[in-house]
Amino acid sequence: MEKVKKTSGQFRVCWDIFVAFFRAGILSFGGGPSGIPLIEAEVVKRYKWVTLDDFGDMVAIANGLPGPINTKLAGYIGWRLKGLIGLLTALIATVVPTVIMMAVLLGFLAAFQNERWVSGMTHAVLPVVGVMMAQLTWKFLSNAKKGLGWIVTLVLVAVSYALMEWLNIHPAILIAATLLYVLIKPVKQPQASKGADR
Amino acid sequence: MLLWKIFIAFFIPGILGYGGGPASIPLIENEVVRHYHWMPVTHFSNLLALGNALPGPIATKMAGYIGLEQAGIVGSFIALFATVAPSLFLLIVLLNLLYKYRNSPKVKRLTLLIRPIIVVMLGVMAYNFFAASKQASGWMPMILIGAASFVLMQRLRVHPAFVIAGALLIGAFFME
Numbered sequence: 001m002e003k004v005k006k007t008s009g010q011f012r013v014c015w016d017i018f019v020a021f022f023r024a025g026i027l028s029f030g031g032g033p034s035g036i037p038l039i040e041a042e043v044v045k046r047y048k049w050v051t052l053d054d055f056g057d058m059v060a061i062a063n064g065l066p067g068p069i070n071t072k073l074a075g076y077i078g079w080r081l082k083g084l085i086g087l088l089t090a091l092i093a094t095v096v097p098t099v100i101m102m103a104v105l106l107g108f109l110a111a112f113q114n115e116r117w118v119s120g121m122t123h124a125v126l127p128v129v130g131v132m133m134a135q136l137t138w139k140f141l142s143n144a145k146k147g148l149g150w151i152v153t154l155v156l157v158a159v160s161y162a163l164m165e166w167l168n169i170h171p172a173i174l175i176a177a178t179l180l181y182v183l184i185k186p187v188k189q190p191q192a193s194k195g196a197d198r
Numbered sequence: 199m200l201l202w203k204i205f206i207a208f209f210i211p212g213i214l215g216y217g218g219g220p221a222s223i224p225l226i227e228n229e230v231v232r233h234y235h236w237m238p239v240t241h242f243s244n245l246l247a248l249g250n251a252l253p254g255p256i257a258t259k260m261a262g263y264i265g266l267e268q269a270g271i272v273g274s275f276i277a278l279f280a281t282v283a284p285s286l287f288l289l290i291v292l293l294n295l296l297y298k299y300r301n302s303p304k305v306k307r308l309t310l311l312i313r314p315i316i317v318v319m320l321g322v323m324a325y326n327f328f329a330a331s332k333q334a335s336g337w338m339p340m341i342l343i344g345a346a347s348f349v350l351m352q353r354l355r356v357h358p359a360f361v362i363a364g365a366l367l368i369g370a371f372f373m374e
Contacts, residue, residue, distance in 0.1 A: 025254045027362050030330070033323045035255065041358055053309055060312045061292055063319055067212045067222070067285030068255040075286040076293055087286075095278060098254030099262030105248060106263070117370040118251050119334075124369025126331035127344035128361055133324035135352060137317055144313035156314035164318055174315050182308045 013082055014089050020047055021074045021093035028070065029125040035070040037132035043077055050077065056140055064172035070094055200269055201276050207234055208261045208280035215257065222257045222281075230264055237264075257281055335373055343368070 020042035028035035036059060043049045050058070062072040071094055078090025144153045163169045207229035215222025223246065230236045249259040258281055265277025299305045331340040343365055350356040 023359065027253060027359055028255070029253045029362065029366075030327065034327070036320070036323075038358060056313060056316050057296060057309055058289075058293060060316050060319075061296075062289055065285045065288050065292075066215050067281065068215075068257040070255040071258060071282045072286050072289045075282065076289050079290055080297075091282060094254065095258045095262060095282070098252055098259050099266070099274065099278070101252050102245075102249060102259050102263045103266055105252070106245075120371075120373035121366045121369040122251050123331065123334040124339070124343060124365045124373050125362055126327050126334060127340045128347040128358070128365045130324050130327035130331060131344055131347045131351065132358060133320055133327055137320040137324055140313055140320060141317045144310070144317060147310045147313065153314055153317075156311070157317050160315045160318045161321075165322065171315060171319055175312060178311050178315065179308060182304050182311065 010082070014085060016047060017078055017081060017086055017089045018093045021078070021090045022097060024074075025070065025094040026097055029122060030129045033069060033133070034129040036073070037129075037136045039070070039073050039077075040136055049081055052139065052143060056143070060171075060175055064175045201273065203234060204265055204268055204273050204276050205280045208265070208277045209284065211257070212281045213284050223260070226257070226260055226264075236268055339373060 021039070024035055024038040024042050027038050040052075040055055044052050044055050058073060058076060059069075062069050062076070065072065071091060074090040074094040075087050078086035078088070080086070082089070141153070141157070144156075148156070160174060163174060164171060208226070210229060211222040211225035215225055227239075227242055231239055231242050245260060245263060246256075249256050249263075252259065258278055261277040261281040262274050266274035269276070296305055296308075328340060328344070331344075347361045347365065350361050351358060
């Protein structure tokens with residue numbers, strides 16, 4: 001009996017993983033990054049598999065590595081939940097449905113592509129994605145404020161904006177530099193800093 | 199041999215495509231059109247146009263479909279594997295390290311200091327989507343749809359799926 005329960009529980013998690021990433025993938029119109037807030041809506045808000053802090057680290061490091069971001073996030077979260085099976089489930093849910101759509105629709109391509117309602121649909125979704133992205137930005141901003149305070153947060157935001165947008169420094173380099181800084185700079189007496197935090 | 203070529207053709211864009219899927223599109227074109235001559239440019243841009251109209255990550259749609267065209271299901275699988283696996287492997291290694299030391303004060307400080315960088319990255323992405331929207335359909339549709347979806351998602355807590363579906367319908371009927 002217990003064994004049956006266990007396997008059905010395992011199946012349940014895999015099913016949830018599939019549903020979460022299928023939904024996030026099939027809804028992410030308008031290019032790769034539009035999937036980020038959708039994945040957050042599933043894995044942080046709905047299923048509570050990871051915290052917002054964890055998700056932030058994932059997005060930062062995934063963005064610092066090459067390749068598509070959705071599949072990196074999906075694969076890693078699947079991996080953390082259920083190992084290799086979770087990873088494959090999440091990847092299949094993200095990738096396979098849209099590849100199939102592509103293959104099926106290509107038959108209608110000539111007719112499909114010139115239809116103006118198709119581009120109308122794609123255009124109408126863009127502001128929605130913009131709002132979702134802005135909401136997630138705001139979430140991380142208030143999250144940063146909680147840990148660093150308004151002044152430090154805003155200064156760091158301004159500095160990273162200037163570095164990335166004006167000097168065209170790739171975010172991966174900024175993240176690597178932050179990592180190095182943290183590794184090199186000694187932590188002064190953990191107890192004292194703990195006291196200061198509270 | 200063909201399968202090996204497919205692997206290489208998508209492995210290179212996957213590993214060099216910094217900045218997510220869209221950044222790897224010119225690299226994919228370079229491999230499949232110019233290097234391997236699997237298709238003319240016109241066919242590639244048709245694929246790209248269709249891929250852009252469909253949801254989901256663009257690099258994997260292109261890889262999965264071109265692999266399918268060249269060598270069937272196995273080709274599709276190889277192309278997807280080459281696109282996804284290398285950077286995913288790196289990500290898992292790096293994040294596992296972080297996760298292992300998640301209670302160390304250094305990792306905690308890293309999480310904290312990375313936050314402003316994420317804010318900027320996401321903020322710039324948000325801006326880019328609004329800019330693309332303005333370019334595609336002008337100020338009024340952008341502001342109306344943007345404001346409506348903000349109220350629905352933020353105030354009324356409507357799931358994004360319904361808001362996106364609504365926007366797709368509005369786009370199909372009113373934004374031709």
